[in-house]
Amino acid sequence: MDAGLLRRVEGYIEELFVPPDPALEAALEESRKAGLPEIQISPNQGRILQILVALAGARRVLEIGTLGGYSAIHLARALPEDGFLVSLEIDERHAGVARRNVERAGLGGKVEVRVGEARELLSGMIRLGEGPFDAVFIDADKRGYPEYLELSLRLSRPGTLILADNLIRGGDVLEPRDEAARAVHRFNQMLARDRRLEATIVPILRERLDGFSVARVTGL
Numbered sequence: 192m193d194a195g196l197l198r199r200v201e202g203y204i205e206e207l208f209v210p211p212d213p214a215l216e217a218a219l220e221e222s223r224k225a226g227l228p229e230i231q232i233s234p235n236q237g238r239i240l241q242i243l244v245a246l247a248g249a250r251r252v253l254e255i256g257t258l259g260g261y262s263a264i265h266l267a268r269a270l271p272e273d274g275f276l277v278s279l280e281i282d283e284r285h286a287g288v289a290r291r292n293v294e295r296a297g298l299g300g301k302v303e304v305r306v307g308e309a310r311e312l313l314s315g316m317i318r319l320g321e322g323p324f325d326a327v328f329i330d331a332d333k334r335g336y337p338e339y340l341e342l343s344l345r346l347s348r349p350g351t352l353i354l355a356d357n358l359i360r361g362g363d364v365l366e367p368r369d370e371a372a373r374a375v376h377r378f379n380q381m382l383a384r385d386r387r388l389e390a391t392i393v394p395i396l397r398e399r400l401d402g403f404s405v406a407r408v409t410g411l
């Protein structure tokens with residue numbers, strides 16, 4: 192596919208649907224200044240997540256992979272007054288930047304960033320009986336995706352919305368050659384075959400073609 196055309200179409204969508212947003216722009220700027228990798232979701236994808244989480248009527252949201260809090264701001268904005276987001280991040284420095292960005296966006300009261308290895312944090316949450324969450328966004332290390340899905344299901348209820356990013360990887364999942372692509376392909380197969388889920392992948396335009404899941408827990 193023509194990469195120039197992809198970028199122009201993404202620009203067209205952003206120009207129409209993504210208004211200037213000082214809090215989000217400041218979050219990106221602060222993340223950049225702090226030297227965080229620029230691997231957050233795109234502005235348009237943020238908008239899609241925000242609309243989906245609001246449509247789901249979610250009050251309790253779980254995110255796996257915070258980075259500088261760019262997606263967390265979108266997710267938290269979709270919440271009602273008494274809603275909350277728990278976001279898991281392995282890197283203390285990323286978590287610090289995220290907390291400041293979320294605070295500046297006026298969402299500090301709704302977002303808790305927890306630092307640690309997602310597997311361990313999720314297992315601890317299951318042990319403590321936390322949840323169920325109404326929506327989950329998976330966006331951490333790709334090799335962990337299959338396990339994050341299993342653990343997320345244990346923190347879900349029928350009706351929970353499960354979103355996950357980077358599921359197409361420029362087409363790498365068609366013939367997976369590295370561990371990340373293999374894990375994501377396995378994750379996609381789980382999504383497709385697990386009887387507890389009704390799911391699909393929405394292809395999305397980026398620097399390269401990618402996709403994210405929209406899945407609904409149908410039964411547990």
Ligand SMILES: C[S@@+](CC[C@H](N)C(=O)[O-])C[C@H]1O[C@@H](n2cnc3c(N)ncnc32)[C@H](O)[C@@H]1O
Nearest residue numbers: 231232256258261262280281308309330331332
């Ligand atoms: C793609 S970035 C998240 C982007 C963020 N969701 C956004 O769009 O603004 C992935 C994040 O997951 C974190 N991460 C990687 N492996 C992890 C793990 N095992 N447990 C928790 N967080 C992890 C990374 O440090 C990084 O900040």
